[in-house]
Amino acid sequence: MERVTVPGTRRSTAWVVPAIVLLLVVGITVYVGSVPLDSSETRSLAPEVIFTSLWQHVQLVVVSTVLTIAIGVPLGVLLTRSRTKGAGAVVLAAANAGQAIPSIGVLVLLAMIFGVGFWMAVIALVAYALLPVLRNTMVGIRQVDRALIDAGRGMGMSAREVLFTIELPLAVPVMLAGIRVALILNVGVATLAAFTNAGGLGSIISSGIALNRMPVLIVGSVLTICLALTVDWLAGIAERRLRPRGI
Amino acid sequence: MSENPGSSPDTMIYLEGVSKRYPDQGKDAVAGLSMEIKRGEFVVLVGPSGCGKTTTLRMINRLVEPTEGRIWIDGKDVTHVDVDQLRRGIGYVIQQIGLLPHLTIAENVALVPKLLGVAKNKRRERAEELLDLVGLEPATYGNRYPRQLSGGQQQRVGVARALAADPPVMLMDEPFGAVDPIAREKLQLEFLRLQERIRKTIVLVTHDIDEALRLGDRIAIFGPGSRLAQFDTPLQILSNPADDFVRDFVGAGASVRRLTLLKVGDVIGTSTMEASSVLTTVEVDPGESVHRALEKVLAAGAEGVNVQLAGGASRIIDIQGLLTAAAQRTPVPS
Amino acid sequence: MFLEYLTNNAPRLLLLAEQHAELVLISVAISAVLGIGLAFLTESMPRLRQTLLSVTGTLLTIPSFALFALMIPLLGLGVAPTVAALAIYGIFPVLRNTVTGIEGVDPAVIDAARGLGMGRGQRLRTVVLPLAWPVILNGIRTATIMLVATAAIGAVVRGPGLGELIFRGLARIGGANALNEALAGVIGVVLVALVLDLLFILIAKITTVRGLNV
Numbered sequence A: 001m002e003r004v005t006v007p008g009t010r011r012s013t014a015w016v017v018p019a020i021v022l023l024l025v026v027g028i029t030v031y032v033g034s035v036p037l038d039s040s041e042t043r044s045l046a047p048e049v050i051f052t053s054l055w056q057h058v059q060l061v062v063v064s065t066v067l068t069i070a071i072g073v074p075l076g077v078l079l080t081r082s083r084t085k086g087a088g089a090v091v092l093a094a095a096n097a098g099q100a101i102p103s104i105g106v107l108v109l110l111a112m113i114f115g116v117g118f119w120m121a122v123i124a125l126v127a128y129a130l131l132p133v134l135r136n137t138m139v140g141i142r143q144v145d146r147a148l149i150d151a152g153r154g155m156g157m158s159a160r161e162v163l164f165t166i167e168l169p170l171a172v173p174v175m176l177a178g179i180r181v182a183l184i185l186n187v188g189v190a191t192l193a194a195f196t197n198a199g200g201l202g203s204i205i206s207s208g209i210a211l212n213r214m215p216v217l218i219v220g221s222v223l224t225i226c227l228a229l230t231v232d233w234l235a236g237i238a239e240r241r242l243r244p245r246g247i
Numbered sequence B: 001m002s003e004n005p006g007s008s009p010d011t012m013i014y015l016e017g018v019s020k021r022y023p024d025q026g027k028d029a030v031a032g033l034s035m036e037i038k039r040g041e042f043v044v045l046v047g048p049s050g051c052g053k054t055t056t057l058r059m060i061n062r063l064v065e066p067t068e069g070r071i072w073i074d075g076k077d078v079t080h081v082d083v084d085q086l087r088r089g090i091g092y093v094i095q096q097i098g099l100l101p102h103l104t105i106a107e108n109v110a111l112v113p114k115l116l117g118v119a120k121n122k123r124r125e126r127a128e129e130l131l132d133l134v135g136l137e138p139a140t141y142g143n144r145y146p147r148q149l150s151g152g153q154q155q156r157v158g159v160a161r162a163l164a165a166d167p168p169v170m171l172m173d174e175p176f177g178a179v180d181p182i183a184r185e186k187l188q189l190e191f192l193r194l195q196e197r198i199r200k201t202i203v204l205v206t207h208d209i210d211e212a213l214r215l216g217d218r219i220a221i222f223g224p225g226s227r228l229a230q231f232d233t234p235l236q237i238l239s240n241p242a243d244d245f246v247r248d249f250v251g252a253g254a255s256v257r258r259l260t261l262l263k264v265g266d267v268i269g270t271s272t273m274e275a276s277s278v279l280t281t282v283e284v285d286p287g288e289s290v291h292r293a294l295e296k297v298l299a300a301g302a303e304g305v306n307v308q309l310a311g312g313a314s315r316i317i318d319i320q321g322l323l324t325a326a327a328q329r330t331p332v333p334s
Numbered sequence C: 001m002f003l004e005y006l007t008n009n010a011p012r013l014l015l016l017a018e019q020h021a022e023l024v025l026i027s028v029a030i031s032a033v034l035g036i037g038l039a040f041l042t043e044s045m046p047r048l049r050q051t052l053l054s055v056t057g058t059l060l061t062i063p064s065f066a067l068f069a070l071m072i073p074l075l076g077l078g079v080a081p082t083v084a085a086l087a088i089y090g091i092f093p094v095l096r097n098t099v100t101g102i103e104g105v106d107p108a109v110i111d112a113a114r115g116l117g118m119g120r121g122q123r124l125r126t127v128v129l130p131l132a133w134p135v136i137l138n139g140i141r142t143a144t145i146m147l148v149a150t151a152a153i154g155a156v157v158r159g160p161g162l163g164e165l166i167f168r169g170l171a172r173i174g175g176a177n178a179l180n181e182a183l184a185g186v187i188g189v190v191l192v193a194l195v196l197d198l199l200f201i202l203i204a205k206i207t208t209v210r211g212l213n214v
Helices: A016-034 A039-044 A047-079 A082-098 A103-114 A118-142 A146-155 A159-196 A202-211 A214-242 B053-060 B083-088 B105-109 B111-115 B120-133 B151-163 B181-198 B209-215 B234-239 B244-250 B254-261 B264-270 B290-300 B319-327 C002-041 C046-059 C064-075 C079-103 C107-116 C120-157 C163-171 C178-207
Strands: B011-020 B030-038 B042-046 B068-073 B090-094 B169-173 B201-206 B218-223 B227-232 B281-284 B304-308 B314-318
Touching (some): A047 A082, A047 A118, A103 C163, A146 B090, A202 C064, A202 C120, A214 C064, B030 B053, B042 B053, B053 B068, B053 B218, B105 B111, B151 B181, B201 B209, B218 B234, B227 B244, B254 B290, B264 B290, B264 B304, B281 B290, B290 B304, B304 B319, C002 C079, C002 C178, C064 C079, C079 C120, C107 C120, C163 C178
Antiparallel strands (some): B011 B030, B011 B068, B218 B227
């Protein structure tokens, strides 16, 4: 799923997404309240169940995104240093190829080989979301104007000072775009984590499918969509706010 | 131990037999170059592309490390000292300007002082002082970002930034190249005036011979293969080019261009013209260039100049006499 | 062990791979028609176009599992919901690339065409489409590769293709061939992606107007 470029977000439409999310949540609540539910549906849609699944989902996303950043950014920085030129291209090519692997595949294979549960799902999520963060960190650093680095070194900045004063700050917008993509990927793949006993909103959806109960399925799906939209919206705001002034 | 020009008190920069060889290229980019630059001198390195002038410049602050030879700055051999520390003591201005876009103008100017650990308020003061020096009102420009400034303004900030730590040496690599021609000339003149005040040792690289002639105290003309064809004052280069290459490089009209560098006062000593034999004149100052005097004569349709000397005296010379005197190889002041 | 499994089940595996490829190609075809169509229809309505781009782009943030599931009340189980969901996902890459491709055509060329007296339809067919085609095709290619991986999830709504193998392996976790099945599914998907990618390289070579490649 590609959205590498920084989208031009207009302030006037920033309220659209939260409005839609609010509408959907209200709609769902009204729907659940008005439609007669049988016992299995009531069980599957009990507030504790919903909130637990939601919380599990959020945990999966947050933990894996933090880990992805913690691994992806330093690794990306390392691969752009002059002594590792060749390795960078290889890693990037491998990671690009890895995108063809279906996320469900990674989840399932890891679960089958190493076991089910929260942390195994996190590993799958990190592996999958690593590419956008890694690639964007590398692209972000590489697109920094060489003249600025020349000026910096010419001024007497050490290589480390150049990295932290010039390269990283100027790479931030591109890196943030990559982190945003990673976040969305994680929300998506975490939905599938239900299949490997890691919980999340996907479990509500799959019980809806298994029990053949449309209300459960609809509530699960809509809530997942709401979560995804909210995360994307928050990421968009963070992207705008964290962008260094003057760029 | 024999006298090493590098350690002479007059010499600010001394390149001792420096060479630069790139592993994948057959010829040396710079081969065995020795060059002495005096304290407070403005030296311009000029030549066609690929002649090694930029490589030579960048060897002074070791952005390019010499494969052979030694570099002396202010009496010390700096070929192997800590390179970051060395560069903090040398101002560096590049063609692409290189202001950090995510920092304000004031923060950009204060970068080297920050690296040197200067306190925040002192840095701010210094930045404002320097912005003033380069003609940018600190209150207006200090908090702006580079992209809000024009190319000419940005390069002024670039110069201010290079001066921030008060380095004795300034290296400039085609500093006015990215600026439009009108702004360029203005910047050149202002920079010359600035140099009269601050008297730094400056090494500037350009491919434009006119810029070199305009700015330099001495000009180093590089030929292909980093050969130093001539290293002399602008007047000498125009009057006595060392070889055909220099003559060609300076280009057509050297004789006329010389006239811009000669002052009327310097050439009139040999004139013997009588006042009464000249019909129409224009008044000129002995400090004006011969070129300017000629311009005035042509504009007025006159036949000669009336030089206004000190103490109310004046001297009249016809135009032929003026030009003959100017054509002499070595000018003689009156 | 894995090789044994492969040789024993080759016909079935190949059938599923074929199904998978077919599924993706059909869905991408729908996405392409919609994406390219919308791009051309909104040529003179930049605001609407921007809105469409935003909406379809946001659709990509929706987890595929949720979208597949939502299709069930509408289209039941099987091929229909799978194709529908995949086609929806595929619109954005095609739309975005078509817009970029159209906007990337040198305005001077269009101006010349107008000067020659070409009507809008003629201009679109003779000038804009051929020149924008490489970029458009790349968008379709991007969509295809994206859909190959996503189609594996179609198995949750009983969709065709290799996803079935992965889920069956999961359902039989600990069983005899469980790992082999899942592995075969994953590798199969990657291979289908590779084959389709090569296919697109070929199509690009064949269909790109000669002058652009010179």
